[in-house]
Amino acid sequence: xxxxDEANTTLVVGGGLAGLATALALRNIAGLSEVRxxxxxxxxxxxxxxxGAGVQLGPNGLRALRFIGGEALLxxxxxxxxxxxxxxxxxxxxxxxxVIPDTAEADTGLSQVFxxxxxxxxxxxxxxxxxxxxxxxxxxxTGYQPVESTIQPMITPDEPFLPQSFDLVxxxxxxxxxxRHLIQNDATFLPPNEAQAARRSDLKDGGRMNIxxxxxxKMDEASFKxxxxxxxxxxxxxxxxxxxxxxxxxxxxxISIADEKKDExxxxxxxxLSDIDMNDNxxxxxxxxxxxxxxxxxxxxxxxxLIESTESECIYLQRSIEAESIGPSLVSKDNNIVLVGDAxxxxxxxxxxxxxxxxxxAASLAVCIRxxxxxxxxLETFSESRVARCIEMQTRSAERAAKAMKGEQVEDVSKxxxxxxxx
Ligand SMILES: Cc1cc2nc3c(=O)[nH]c(=O)nc-3n(C[C@H](O)[C@H](O)[C@H](O)COP(=O)(O)OP(=O)(O)OC[C@H]3O[C@@H](n4cnc5c(N)ncnc54)[C@H](O)[C@@H]3O)c2cc1C
Numbered sequence: 001x002x003x004x005d006e007a008n009t010t011l012v013v014g015g016g017l018a019g020l021a022t023a024l025a026l027r028n029i030a031g032l033s034e035v036r037x038x039x040x041x042x043x044x045x046x047x048x049x050x051x052g053a054g055v056q057l058g059p060n061g062l063r064a065l066r067f068i069g070g071e072a073l074l075x076x077x078x079x080x081x082x083x084x085x086x087x088x089x090x091x092x093x094x095x096x097x098x099v100i101p102d103t104a105e106a107d108t109g110l111s112q113v114f115x116x117x118x119x120x121x122x123x124x125x126x127x128x129x130x131x132x133x134x135x136x137x138x139x140x141x142t143g144y145q146p147v148e149s150t151i152q153p154m155i156t157p158d159e160p161f162l163p164q165s166f167d168l169v170x171x172x173x174x175x176x177x178x179x180r181h182l183i184q185n186d187a188t189f190l191p192p193n194e195a196q197a198a199r200r201s202d203l204k205d206g207g208r209m210n211i212x213x214x215x216x217x218k219m220d221e222a223s224f225k226x227x228x229x230x231x232x233x234x235x236x237x238x239x240x241x242x243x244x245x246x247x248x249x250x251x252x253x254x255i256s257i258a259d260e261k262k263d264e265x266x267x268x269x270x271x272x273l274s275d276i277d278m279n280d281n282x283x284x285x286x287x288x289x290x291x292x293x294x295x296x297x298x299x300x301x302x303x304x305x306l307i308e309s310t311e312s313e314c315i316y317l318q319r320s321i322e323a324e325s326i327g328p329s330l331v332s333k334d335n336n337i338v339l340v341g342d343a344x345x346x347x348x349x350x351x352x353x354x355x356x357x358x359x360x361x362a363a364s365l366a367v368c369i370r371x372x373x374x375x376x377x378x379l380e381t382f383s384e385s386r387v388a389r390c391i392e393m394q395t396r397s398a399e400r401a402a403k404a405m406k407g408e409q410v411e412d413v414s415k416x417x418x419x420x421x422x423x
Contacts, residue, residue, distance in 0.1 A: 003372030004030050007168040011153065013138050013179065015039030015046060017055070017117075018341020018358035019172030020124035023132070025068040025366035026170075032369070036132050040139035040173075046125075052117030053212030053316045054252040057081070059110035060420035061356030064363040067422050069127055076123050081115030082245040085227035093298040099225070108418050114229075116214045116246050117316075120355075137161075141178055143189030144169070144337075151336040157189060168375065169337045170365075175321055176200045177343035183332050206320030206348050209272045211288055212254040213314045214246045215306055223302075232299045239295065241303040253306040255288060256320070273317075281312035322348040326394070327387035331379040338379050340365060345390040353393070353417060361386055363422055385423065393417065 010026060012019045015037045026032045039046055057065070057077065066074040083105075089098040105111035125133065141161050144151045152165035171179025176199040181190060190198040224230065229244030238258045246252040262270040272291070276283045289307055292300050323346040330339040341358035365382050372378025393413070400410045 001374070003369045003375045003378035004032060006375035007032055007369055007378075008034060009150070009164070009166045010035045010168040010170060011162075011166040012037045012170040012172050013141065013153070014172035014174060014341070014343070015041075015121075015125070015133060015135070016172060016174060016341065016358075017121060017124065017355050018343070018361060019170065020121065020128065021065070021068060021359050021362035022170050022172055022340050022365060024124060024127050025362040026369065027128070028068060028070075029363065029366035030369040037128070037134070038138035039133065039135045040137065041135065043135040046133075046135045047122070049116065049118035049122050050214070050314055051121070051316075053254065053314075054114055054116050054214050054246045055120055055355045056084070056352050057113045057115060057120075057359075058353070058356050058414070059104050059108040059112070059418040061353075061359045062110045062113065063421060064356075064359035067363045068359070068366070069124075073123065073127065077113060077115060077120070080119050080123065080247060081113040082247050083227060084112040084114055084229060084244070086225070086229075088225060088228050088230045090230060090232040090299045090302070097230075099228070104414075104418055107415060114244060114246055114252065116250065116252075119247070138173075142195050143178075143182065143187070145188065146334060146336070149336075151334070154189070167336070171337055171339045171343045172341050173343050175203060175323070175342040175346040177339065179332075179337050180323070180339055180343050183329065183337060183339065186333060202324045203321045203346065204324055206322060207259045207269070208320040209257050209259075210254065210318040210320060211257070211284065212252065212316045212318070213307075213310045214250050214252045215310050215314070216250050217309065218249050219243075219245050219251045230302055232297075232302075234295055234297060234300065239292070239300070241292075241300050243303050243306055251306060253303045253310075255292070255303060255307075257291065278317055281315045284315055284317065285310065285312045320348060322346050326390045327383070329380075330383040330386060335376040335379055338365065338382065344386060347390060347394065351393075351397070351414060351417060356417075357390070360389070360420055367422060389420070 010032055012023045019037055023035045023037050026035045084102050086099055086101040102112055140155045141153045144153045147165040150165040150167050153161040155161050171177055173179060178199055181198050232241045240256040243253040257272040259269045259271050262268040273287060276287060292304050326345045330344045340361040342354055368378040368382040396413045400413055403410045
């Protein structure tokens with residue numbers, strides 16, 4: 001028996017980028033054949049390639065994906081995404097913009113690539129046997145019960161989620177994770193009647209609203225440098241605007257808006273969009289446009305034009321949230337549950353690395369299981385290395401921010417991030 005034999009039947013809970021990449025890695029690298037995925041969202045939503053906005057893949061994420069899916073997967077990503085050549089910082093309409101060339105390719109041999117989020121998900125999903133993915137299920141799992149050396153996910157203590165039990169459950173259930181709560185509290189069930197709150201109990205809000213979309217039109221090459229992302233940070237730090245190519249024939253935009261103080265005395269905060277229904281995308285679009293136009297900044301015009309040409313249902317909203325802490329362990333004491341992706345490390349200051357780190361998790365977990373003499377030690381090795389990487393990322397980000405505040409020269413943390421390789 002080795003770790004792969006002990007993880008023979010594996011259930012991945014969550015069919016986001018982390019869950020799909022992990023299922024693929026466990027099949028391709030660790031040689032597990034019985035890996036099943038359950039995804040809470042509907043079939044229609046899961047198969048919608050327009051869902052989400054876009055993700056920026058760095059050399060570390062691409063290296064992990066190549067390891068998981070081979071050159072064939074990497075080629076598909078390159079075909080469907082766009083290589084980034086640099087960033088243009090729009091400072092003011094009276095000053096020339098600052099052009100920062102992207103050195104990822106020169107430094108690592110792999111460039112940074114932007115790809116629509118739904119396309120990335122579909123590229124991963126199509127590598128997996130379609131009957132291994134079940135949609136519209138799993139959202140009601142609140143715990144598990146041990147069955148000899150396996151575990152059975154449960155809806156309630158009396159109602160199993162599925163009739164069978166599993167050697168390993170991979171919690172890829174995103175930031176508001178059931179399985180992170182169970183591991184951190186050494187519990188087998190979420191507290192009754194408080195499941196929703198418990199999943200979020202260790203998340204803190206970063207005080208920003210992020211709004212994004214991909215628009216099906218090519219970036220205008222007369223106004224924008226091909227292959228470049230554009231950014232403008234409006235004075236005061238309240239609003240940041242980004243846009244760039246998302247694929248050969250589409251463009252993304254993203255806006256990050258800080259909450260405002262509603263009342264100086266009580267320090268009540270006003271969340272942007274707090275007074276409108278977050279599912280009412282038309283209202284979101286109108287409110288966003290009036291906020292940006294209200295700034296009366298010519299420098300924001302490049303995103304205003306894009307937002308105006310966006311179908312409101314394509315807009316994706318995200319609060320900036322992060323877990324209070326990462327670890328200490330990503331594995332349950334009984335070695336039957338392991339966390340990946342945002343469930344494992346929902347971080348701020350992550351340089352937009354959530355998806356890249358999820359792909360690193362997937363490749364690392366599969367290697368640890370492939371090479372482990374038993375499942376317990378394989379999962380421990382995985383957990384230690386991933387927690388250490390995330391903590392180092394947080395430390396380097398904090399040091400960078402502190403130096404920047406003092407006007408000192410700062411380290412380019414991306415270089416360290418991009419160096420990651422399969423151990
Ligand atoms: C629909 C969608 C669109 C996104 N678009 C973008 C984007 O455009 N840009 C960007 O930077 N990031 C986006 N993200 C977030 C980004 O993908 C993640 O931050 C990162 O890739 C880590 O992924 P993850 O799989 O760990 O978490 P997530 O992407 O949050 O995926 C978790 C998945 O698990 C499912 N799930 C949760 N609980 C259960 C359960 N109990 N049973 C079954 N399934 C469950 C969720 O439905 C979700 O599909 C998006 C996420 C989602 C879900």
